[in-house]
Amino acid sequence: MLAQRTIRNKTSATGVGLHTGKKAVLTLHPADPDTGIIFRRIDGDKVIEMPAQANMVGNTTLATTLEKDGYEISTIEHLMSALAGLGVDNCIIDCDGPEIPIMEGSSTRFVFLVQAAGIVEQNAVKKFIYVTKSVQVQRDDAVAKIKPYAGFRVSFGIEFDHPVYQKYPQTASIDFSQTSYIRQVSRARTFGLYKELEMLKANNRALGASLNNAIGVGEEDILNEGGLRFADEFVKHKMLDAIGDLYLLGHNLIGEYYGFKSGHELNNQLLRKIESENAFKIIEIDEIKDAPINYLKPISEEVA
């Protein structure tokens, strides 16, 4: 059978939040079958449990934030993306602050963390979100949509009216039966215009941002030494974000996502519409060979 997955051992990482600038310790725990992904704030009087579900999302300005009882855990999307990409179904994630550490700006360090902890198969059949009809949301010319597809495919287009962005590819499309999340997506870092950083900081955002955890886009070129990791790193990061946001549906997806200038807010609206319109069914795949998603096959030979 195609089994659910969790991590073998507890594992921890420490870092700084991109937006809050606050240090946080993150601890990932193995979890029982059918637990799903659950975040927990552990620094208050009591533990606040926040299941990684679309309806738990509050703020979506520049990051996806879970909220409950006046507590929040923000910037969950890169960690969620790594868990989705590695097909980890069940995991409990403790965080002792309001934001998941940004690490180096992509999901690579989270992939390492999970791989180092080990991934184990559990005695329960893996479930998938199987998209049964097309759903679309849009705001102005930004679009996020999902449609039935015999596999998992993500396509994205960005359109920034700025000469540096325009030097690089602004569209990408990946079919995950053909290529791997780890190789193609996980290393893409978050990014922003350097001249907007001051304004963001004045609004208490991006307080932890630096060239160590984001691509800084200058007036004429990339400000990071070494430039981009690959030519389409910007659009690939938007795909990384979308994969993390989609995982708030609760299971890996069988379907096609298309985003144009979409972000966390539109992605979350899409998830809520998928749920309210019942545009999916939950299926189990018994045979590994029937899984249309390459990254669900044994990953021991893959290295981040």
Ligand SMILES: [Zn+2]
């Ligand atoms: Zn991101």
